[in-house]
């Protein structure tokens with residue numbers, strides 16, 4: 001391995017003993033690449049290409065319109081939703097796959113605000129994922145009595161009051177990696193009559209989530225991160241059974257109708273979770289998503305969480321000396337109970353460092369203004385990956401490899 005440092009025996013042993021080690025072969029991972037960005041775009045499962053090809057060639061090509069019934073295309077939102085429900089502590093009729101995370105946020109946030117008439121505040125935190133705040137601002141413009149207020153999470157529970165309609169939070173923060181206490185925040189909101197809408201994009205598929213155990217109201221999440229559903233994969237939404245009959249989607253499309261194939265003029269919301277569907281499901285994208293979800297749905301949830309903890313703990317332990325010598329600040333909480341499966345380091349030269357790492361086959365990502373983010377996907381990241389990534393980071397810092405004009409050029413997607 002021309003000059004690369006030798007892998008310590010303890011790291012080799014950790015991989016040999018990893019109960020999830022066989023899953024790595026279920027993914028296409030390019031040779032020579034250490035992929036630490038599965039929290040942004042999950043890797044391609046080996047089964048997906050054939051699955052999508054079959055959906056195109058057999059189901060679409062040969063089955064044509066009969067496939068809506070023959071291959072249960074029409075049931076895809078509920079079928080895949082039920083599989084995701086098993087990962088997040090929800091009932092099988094509480095989750096559907098549809099639209100994007102942004103659109104699902106809009107549907108549930110607007111529905112919650114309308115339901116909570118008389119309460120006018122949407123409460124979130126500054127620095128929440130941009131789309132969450134932008135969607136809330138859109139709802140604010142649409143419903144004149146609604147206003148968005150952002151309060152730092154340390155003061156958030158105290159800010160929930162009689163005027164709060166809904167609290168909008170991301171379970172694991174996309175930048176800092178900080179995990180919020182879902183049960184405690186949900187209970188604090190309920191005590192004051194508010195609902196909570198959780199964005200699970202950075203936690204689903206990485207750590208255990210127990211929506212019903214926390215008495216959660218509403219949630220959305222992403223299909224292309226830890227669920228490995230492919231770029232732009234459809235997203236999912238959760239509505240607790242007790243709320244399904246009283247919330248109304250603002251996007252009252254025909255797939256959310258009680259009897260879409262009656263083709264009547266008047267809209268009548270479907271009785272259950274189906275009312276949060278809008279238009280025709282994107283079947284080819286659904287096929288790719290289902291392949292990713294099937295892979296993870298068969299894996300023990302506790303083992304996934306345990307590996308997320310072990311990988312990120314190893315990274316923290318190895319990277320700590322670099323923080324002291326090379327000016328990194330650890331942004332992510334150290335205790336696993338307070339974080340998800342990615343770790344962020346702040347540095348003045350974060351952009352160049354990230355580019356230098358990419359040039360050396362370590363794919364993390366840069367988050368403006370000054371963070372390098374490393375995601376550890378329990379299904380396919382190995383302990384050797386983590387150890388080697390830190391060794392390469394150390395070499396980049398020691399040689400000041402980041403200080404190269406080529407690494408300062410910013411592309412459209414960073």
Ligand SMILES: *Cc1c(COP(=O)(O)O)cnc(C)c1O
Nearest residue numbers: 100101102129170174199201222
């Ligand atoms: C990735 C992510 C999204 C993605 O939203 P899209 O509509 O798929 O672009 C939303 N919220 C959070 C917190 C995310 O991390």
